[in-house]
Amino acid sequence: MLDLTVNRDSKPPLYRQIAEQIKTQISNGRLPANSRLPTVRGLARSLGVTRLTVQNAYAELQADGWVEATVGRGTFVSTAVQQMSLQPTVGQYLTPDSAINDMLAINQVIGVRSMAMAHADPALFPIEAFWGQMDRLKPDANQLLSYGPIQGDTGLRVEVSQMLQDDGIPATPDDILITSGAIQSIYLATAAVAQPGDTVLVEQPTFLGVLNILKAQGLRPLHIPMQPDGPDLDQMEQLVSRHRPRCYYTVANFHNPTGYSISAAKRQTILQLAQRHNMLLIEDDIYGKLGFAGPPPPSFKQQDGGDRVLYLSSFSKMLMPGLRVGYLLMPPAWRDQLLTLRRATDLCGTGLLQRALAHFLQDGGLKKHLRRVVPIYRERRDALLASLGRWMPTAVRWTEPQGGFSCWVTLPRRLPPGLLYRQALENGFAFTPGEAYMMEDTGHEYLRLCFGNLSAEGIEAGVKLLSTLIQQQLDSGQTRGDWLPYV
Amino acid sequence: MLDLTVNRDSKPPLYRQIAEQIKTQISNGRLPANSRLPTVRGLARSLGVTRLTVQNAYAELQADGWVEATVGRGTFVSTAVQQMSLQPTVGQYLTPDSAINDMLAINQVIGVRSMAMAHADPALFPIEAFWGQMDRLKPDANQLLSYGPIQGDTGLRVEVSQMLQDDGIPATPDDILITSGAIQSIYLATAAVAQPGDTVLVEQPTFLGVLNILKAQGLRPLHIPMQPDGPDLDQMEQLVSRHRPRCYYTVANFHNPTGYSISAAKRQTILQLAQRHNMLLIEDDIYGKLGFAGPPPPSFKQQDGGDRVLYLSSFSKMLMPGLRVGYLLMPPAWRDQLLTLRRATDLCGTGLLQRALAHFLQDGGLKKHLRRVVPIYRERRDALLASLGRWMPTAVRWTEPQGGFSCWVTLPRRLPPGLLYRQALENGFAFTPGEAYMMEDTGHEYLRLCFGNLSAEGIEAGVKLLSTLIQQQLDSGQTRGDWLPYV
Known part of the structure; x- marks a missing residue:
């Protein structure tokens, strides 16, 4: 070496x-x-x-x-x-790819206060309860460390189908595919329903991971502006009629990165539009259980009589991402294709963690955990909104998320995005620049702040610093320049 | 529900x-x-x-x-x-897809003696030692159950690169991509280097998982017959000149399903052929550490000066498949593309298991484990060969594997493949029919027997039963008929 x-x-x-x-x-x-x-x-x-x-x-x-x-x-x-060696490696580019890399890298660095990642707070993870479930499994470890079923641990599928039914979504254990997180669910879903060259409708801005997935599969994203109550329906109707996208990927609840949710009325209209134009929906409900003012409106899947909606979620945000456990509800028409793809991409997941999670769910561990943490995240959201109100220059705007971890900030005009990002990092503070969530070369006047991961004090300190940097740039009269690489 | x-x-x-x-x-x-x-x-x-x-x-x-x-x-x-409910679900089809399903399903059934799966014996898993490593990680659990690095746990990459160097393969931790097992490594490697429509050279028979992967990616397999010392070089030369395959997927050591290894001489010739025709190699060395008569010949990767060979292996066969940990040595030219694909397919693996594995390796756990289990697998191989010699009808032939878990049996003529498989299952014994490892509608006179998973007594009982069934079919004069679905 x-x-x-x-x-x-x-x-x-x-x-x-x-x-x-x-x-x-x-x-x-x-x-x-x-x-x-x-x-x-x-x-x-x-x-x-x-x-x-x-x-x-x-x-x-x-x-x-x-x-x-x-x-x-x-x-x-x-x-x-x-x-010592981090700074040259982050902030070099601002593609969705590199933004994920940066987030994960920054996450490992002590001393950087990061609001870059839509991430549950590791300090709140229910380690004791989960570890207890693992310990109880030691007698079964030989089996649980063998190959497991492609669809995922049976006990876990039973628990997940129960959760879905409690949410008004009919599902049997056999309809559930346990995946290695939402990214894998989205990858499998788009690979199953679309062919290279097909168009896929996404919100603008959207979850940056989906942009990577579409690119990797040769699918072409079409984007519709996201408004406080959901996508712009006029533009959506036009785009769908004209381009006939194969599917629409949506984070309808506590949308990443804006924090918006799609209203019940818009959901109905969208579903009708989808039916009219034979468009599928990929509904990513990863934040659905993290609502600060009660549950979100009925899901697309709840209103889907048949095979139109591929619904997915994950335990990454509501519990612990390191479990690498998500789930996809397979409509019968797509079942074989999805299982074939799973078999070809990585065969199966880790039985030990899946079974431990099944027992954790069966014992009510998740409900208990959410009762504990959601109020904490609500307080942090409140702290963020209060800090933004207190420190930000008056022309800056932001969303008021009712759940999830993301708040979307709009600057009064385009500022050199790399400069702000770099200055913040140099001062030990990280956010994610807006262009990571948008189609190419747009989004320079936006940034995302995530409030799940920091204390109220940390949030205020970060916002205060960021506000100062933004004010300085506004004062300097600089407008958007070319992107300056960090190194 | x-x-x-x-x-x-x-x-x-x-x-x-x-x-x-x-x-x-x-x-x-x-x-x-x-x-x-x-x-x-x-x-x-x-x-x-x-x-x-x-x-x-x-x-x-x-x-x-x-x-x-x-x-x-x-x-x-x-x-x-x-x-009670298994039998209608297995044996319905004999595609590579369904064969994997069957294997995994059969594996869960008590009372079936299965030689269907190339699988380490779960009873031999080093549970105590591995669990001890997990317990030591509990103080770090919050971090290890967060998102981890896309490339995999740093400590694990350090240990894997050390292993590779011990095998004569130069590698730094930064060259290693930790994957969710060999299937994911192969999927990422083929997706990175080939485009839909490209041809890929595989051995005939070959690992059935790779046939699934190629199909899922729209790649076209070309096959070369596998001989006791490796692929038929004349046919290979012709195929490569004519079709210009993008890459050659090979299990050079203790090949699945035949148990053969490619000779050192053939490896050199193949590497020269690949250089001449600008063909890449995907070298799957999953069985390399399970040799019964010492280590195999130098790997392709060892002899690869540059970027021609994408080398991969996994802890599934040498340790425990439920860890879902494999690794891919990324040549610099493919590094970015591989990381981008990993990010798009499932982001990252499970840090907790990866770190526990890193400590297990650092403490010499794997070497100790292999010293214990390889002699046991050798004894089982010996028991299989002795049983085949004692019970099989004289016209039946088989290979003599020098490592791994697979033995390839050739019947004297085509027998109705479904019938034999079904009769064996009805008598509580499972193997995998040869056609699962071949291109369509061939391989009916072959079957694979895996000896890793059963005691010597279990192996003999299985072989004795199978021998009786084969003899009955030979006596009945039946030749190959149409495939009869089981239900």
């Missing part, structure tokens, strides 16, 4: 040469955090230097915080140095 | 009507094993019958073994009844 050379004729002492090369390899990612360095003896032998030389190199690295030594286990690249 | 009706004018008593409808729903899969039935009170109310009626229905179901009642938790569909 380590690719080191030493030059005996060179000026810096040997131990320093070794230390510097290791630092470089840590910085450029060749040696990630938690990598184990070779033993002193091993490295000394392979480089043909004395052990003392290597010991000195390691000691220097340790003193500067690049590595940590654990007695009896060895020397490891420190996790703290990720911070 | 339960969709029941009662008819007061009908002959059978009400409790019997209820019980029969529940049995039907269990048999047809609407009510899978472990489903919870409604409470007596709830069902009585919803059907408008007395509680005694429901109690009688449940008591009858319980007496016949269809359901199990657990005090304080409710009434559940019994797992044992899967057996």
